[in-house]
Amino acid sequence: MSQTATAKARLPVDLTDEEIEAFGRDMDAIYYETLESRGERDRLYILRLIRTQRTLAFSGRMLMYASLFLLPAWDHALASWGAMIIVMALGVVMLGVAKILENMEIAHNVLHAQWDWMKDPDIQSNTWEWDNMSPSDRWMHSHNVVHHTWTNVVGKDLDVGYGIMRVTPMQEWHPKYLLQPVWFVLLALLFEEGVALHEQAIVDVVEGRKDRKELKPLLKRIGAKVWGQVRKDYLLWPAVGAVVAMPISLFVDFSPITIFFMIAGGNAVANIIRNLWAFMIIFCGHFPEGVYSFTEEQVDGESRGHWYIRQLLGSANIQGGPLFHVLSGNLSHQIEHHLFPDMCSNRYPEVAPRVRALAARYGLPYNTGSLWRQFGTTWRNNLRLALPGGKLPPAVATA
């Protein structure tokens, strides 16, 4: 890395090149020291988490089926809409949480190769397929390569506004951004589908830089994954419920078709729970007040030290308890995740205080706040930047 350090990069910080390099070395020290200490307890963490997640997913689906035996038509003492809805809701929430855990704390991190060091053939970045409409390998490209290498570089990092929103005043205003509050809500609800279509190639075709035909293999690949997900959540699980309900419906007065739609609806709600949560956590990572974006010139020829500082300035953390951190896939430690994307996520809480103190020693900001502060300012920025203008963060970033 050091041989590429030409120090052309100009970041909005009041540090000399020597100081930036020293900052990079200090950051490297934290990184390698932590990697060195990985061991059995980390392995047990991910194995237990995977077991918990799968148990939760299966139990949630079973509970949804079980709730059908509480439909008022059964005519037994416990049967009532109230009881049925409570049990169904519990099952749906369990399935939603299972999907959150799978997508965020397990798959996102496995696909970052955070667990490749264990050499466990079941938990490898190149074989893991996640419970999401986006095919793992496609997502790894758009996320690991494009987003994590070019974090917050306007024009390079597709995550800056996802091609439909203006999240920094550095993006030129266009009338289409007037609609972005609508996109904001729609993307929150359909985040999974949005992630699946989150491809530079698709943007290129929409903007006329690429021929439609070139998209075909890519769309086929995404289509196969989407079909697998739809078949599971909206066809097979509901259909099994309906098939079981068919003979029962001869004796108990309800329609198997209703059963089908109840289960399909429950699964849809579980998917939406996951979408809303993932959207909220992920948008708090790069779009709250005080997060920096960069131009391509600013990162030209950047060294390891520059890169670390860009990641620090371009990310924001969310404060919370241990359970909140796990449910957010430790993306509540977005800063640490961006500094060390392939460090196993259960270690982010312990490196966070070190990173924060290191930033303070160099007079650099460390953007952290409650979920409401971070999401509130994200939402406010979204509304403000729908209109021309907007406020950039201070020209020189200081603590």
Add this chain to the structure above:
Amino acid sequence: MIPRDQESTRSGGGWLHWLSTLTDMMAYPLKTSHYVELVNPLWTTHKMQARVEAVWDETSHARTITLRPGANWRGHRPGQHVRIGVAVDGKHYTRTYTVSSAPERGDGCFTITVKAIDGGRLSHYLVRKLKVGDYVPVGLPQGDFYLPDASPTQPLFITAGSGITPAMSMLRSMLAQQRMANSVHIHYAPSPQETIFGQELREIDAAQKHYTLHEIHTAALAADDPARHFSLENLARLCPDWQSRDCYACGPADLLRAVEATWEEAGLAHRLHIERFRADLAEVPDDAVGGRVRFANSDLEVEADSATNLLRVAEDAGLNPPHGCRMGICHTCNTTLKSGCVRDLRTGEVLNEAGAIVQTCVCAAAGDCELDL
């Protein structure tokens, strides 16, 4: 492994196959087996595991581990080996061990007998730390070191230390079938107490008139005693008809070299069967000045220095391997080390275990190496 875009290859009955295809779709993108594993790890079909049923110390450094394999296991032939995976300090390792039990054993279990070698991380873990009730990944039995089924061979076993294991499996199997072949066994071990399966061998020797055991206890012999090591003279003395027998040898490399030389000299190499385990670790060259890099899938070999990353080496050689960030963060360039030695340019760490994952954009050759590109 979670197979991607790969149809279930499960054979089996019509309706069961149909049902598992359906439940696999319901488990998508996982398989039914991933959920079955939550109930009993032995019932999985996406990988094979075995449960540790018992452990027993054969000597102060060697332990027999009784394993109950899960679904899809197939019986072994005496003398074959299996791959065993164990996680030590969180990291997964795989080693090959010979099955020491006979296939005729009726309880569905098999045993491996492991000697803790100095500095052997995995063998030490297996011998000292593995507990009853643990699960370990296992592979199917493999290897062509076994007695022919039907022909009336007269085997000569030459074994040393833990090299006894394949011979033990063969002997136990012949005993179970009540057809002990006329066999001679020369076994080297430090002392009677430090002989793996010592008592059982002596019992077989006493009970079976067709089996002759010659134990050589090296600790009791002077360092310069010629009887300590294998030689033609000792062989001719212990087994005068050795030239008319089929020899099955297993033990340390020195012993196998001497045995090989003897049989080749006598022009009898076709009657010699040797079991040796290839070292899983490549030797690290002291100077580490780069070396020849072989790209196995492209059938290409080029010279590389110790400072140029392997991604660059591959590209200069005309390949276009997958890559992304070029700075070691995105892992798009991960590839498998097939053999040899590479160095991580960031940490100086040397990777020399076959099967290790190499980030080609930040690793350089440290001696010769072969990559799965």
